[in-house]
Amino acid sequence: MTIPLLSLIVFTPAVGAAALMFIRNDDVVRWMALGVTVLDFAFCIAMLGGLDTSTHEMQFTETRPWVPALGITYALGIDGISAPFVFLTALLGWICVLASWVAIDRKVKEFMVSLLAMQALMLGVFCALDLFLFYVFWEAMLIPMYLIIGVWGGDGRVYAAFKFFLYTLAGSLMFLIGVIVLYFHGGETFDIRTLMAQDLPFQIQSWLFFAFLIAFAVKVPMVPVHTWLPDAHVQAPTAGSIILAAVLLKMGAYGFLRFSLPMLPEATVHYSTLMQVLSAVAIVYGGLLALAQDDLKKLVAYSSISHMGLVTLGIFTLNLRGLEGGILQMFNHGVTTGALFLSVGLIYERTHTRSISDYGGLMKAAPVYTAFLALFALSSMALPGTNSFVGELLVLSGAFAANLAVGAAAVLGALLGAAYLLGMYRKVALGPVSIGLRFKIRDVNAREIAAILPLAVFVLWIGLYPKPFLEIIDASVKHLLAQVHGKGGAQ
């Protein structure tokens, strides 16, 4: 009997969360949470080591009946598209624990339990091969995330938590109806692989496309359903922001890749221009809003909207470069924006202000920290040599091939990105040290470096040598394109 590696990956944090409930000492809780997340990460490395990148087939599959009367199975499996996100989630798991080490000083146990539960559910979303199972994981995430924002967040946390919860719930419920409709049209099964092989009539595809769009667009978030994001980001504790930015936002895009494109190919092609335009609007609008922010977290939050617009643009170019760029950019955004939120969190712990105008001259006060900040800001604006450059270049070349005007808008977004990120860096890091902060700043310590360094490594690694990352997704993306454009693979 083989080891059910994916179940192990998904349920290790869940078991850890359950075990944590019986521990009283806060320090033990912290170390145990770290131990569980590191162990989970080790399983993920083992999974990546065994991943066959030459095939698009689902790997490490497990299938067990769950509710046979309705054709629901407990089925897990990963391919080249989901594997990077399983890895990303596991990586950020222990980074989040480190980021909350001192930032969370009350109800530590409850926080770590929520964090681990969250991680289990996020991993479940990326591994699920059964639509019902996927939905259970997807929706159950609302509970721990609601608590993370609402209990440990900032002053406006309750409002932000409600807004997050209700927005996502309303979106997901339409998705649920779509899933059930798909179930009856796709031969009474929730199995994702079977459903991908169905050939649904165009009209059904269109309805389902929009039902799915509501859920995924809220999660991405796409303009105009993005308004929950700045609130949630600003109010959430650092670890919550990292999870939101790095993993949760990816789920919307992942939903498009896993369901909309392969299951509803005709509708996808038909509405791709609409999606491209919506993405372009998000890129420019998010960028403009980011330009006007004084709050560091809000700035990163709006930049997320802009960057996720780039991701959805890449996906809906429906050509090889665009799709690969979009998926790589999803991963990049997880690394870079996660790191930016972590950086903002670190400095906030020291100064208790997020207002850019309060800062200045950090470079003199905390040189190591500022170096990291510079790297992530440059990565976010896609400087050559950093990870986002590769992704953005692929997306842009795909976008220009698909639609000239949309490509031009995306380039404008990249320009805006340079403007607000460099502006932020100049005000925060350069110039004279601001008077109010003179004695508050100390540089990063070993724990903080341990949290931030791996992300910096990925920024440079993907930037300088993206080949191994692109190889993982390559076969699956090609197969996905063949599914979208019919068996001939014609464009």
Place this chain on the structure above:
Amino acid sequence: MTAAVLFQSTLASLPEIVVVTGACILLILGQLVRKGQQQFLVWASIAVVLIAALGTLMLAGEVRPAYSGMFIADRFAVFFKVVFYLVTVLTFLLSRKYAEIEGIGSSEYYVLLLLALSGMMIMASATDLLSIYVGLELMVLCTYVLTGFLRQQQRSNEAALKYVILGGVSTGIFLYGVSLIYGLTGTTQLDRMAAAVTGDPLDPGLLLAVVFIVAGLVFKVGAVPFHMWVPDVYEGAPTTITAFMSVGPKAAGFAVILRVFLNPLVAASNVWIIVAVIAAVTMALGSFVALVQDNFKRLLAYSSIAHAGFAMFGVAAGGADGVASVMLYLLIYAFMNLGIFGIVIMMRNGDFSGEVIEHYAGFAKSHRGLALLMLLYLFSLAGIPPTAGFFAKFYVLVALVERGFVMLAVIAVLLSAVAAYFYIRIVMVIYMREPEGAFDPALTPAVGATLAFTAAGTIGIGLFPAWFLRLAQHAAIGG
């Protein structure tokens, strides 16, 4: 009636006979029990229910029609009876301490609950409009009295009076519908009604009769437009009785609704349109009005209206899956609703009424375990996976979509998103506020056992719904 037929009929209705006999014996024994030994009554009542449950399960092997077509013991009835037993036993367990605190622990309290149980059981088994009526009246008469059991409190008396008057009117309407049916078809038996009508099923007289019967039954489950009594009665009644009424009699009402509406005659008169409209309006009213409630019991009253609306969608869907979805919904609702009521009942101690939501502020800080249970029940009521509440809603939606009612499914989920707000608002109060005083819940072993059991059901059915689903599906096909 020969002796053999009589024996068969007695056998089929043995659980009902056990409960009624047990209630009568307890009524006498109750006079002999001294003050301070009242927990004997609780255990004796539970024993009666368990004996009846044993009888039900032993007789569940085959379908037994009885009393010349007025009564039937089939799997459909067994499923509902098991729900009733569950609800009643848990209510007894919750009542012990609460009755002591409120000073209502006389033997009549337990006897009336047992008699209400027997009424519900008759309703689940009745196959004739008249035996339905008998069961219905037996049940509601007991609940009228139980509602007014807090004799010293004005609002309890007011609630009881309101309930009696409105309940009486609705029963009258129901009986009028029955008389019209009898006039048109010459029978009150559900099976024979369809055969008796040879003409157009959309005959206006028949339609009128069906509408009257629908109105009478809808009152019992608290659906719009006959919901007015629910908030006042739920608020005024002793909380244990509120908990009981919100699940037991409601499930009994649905049992009758399913039996009557699945009748070919009623099904032919396009009654599902009425049911669908009732379902949508009920859910909308329950969900929106609950948003502004400050009183926990009132909020749960509107929440129960909203849940009745959701279950009504399953009735509108019809078919085997529709019926099974309603049954599963009621079973799951019994677990999660008794759970949350268990908490409210437990909190009634000393000066703490447990009825004002704001008073629960910061509850999670001092009582982690209990707060976690509340969280579980509330998210389950909101229908968030992996709790059972999600699967209940999911299956109703499946039944709706299967029959092509996609728009109804969309309405149902949008309204349940509204309803989610007031459940998570309570979670917010207990987790995200600072406590203003100390909490002293009356957590006796009996209450603890109830909470543990309901929590196990709420999470267990959510994670492993297969067995319960099959149970409901088998029972639905049997009915």
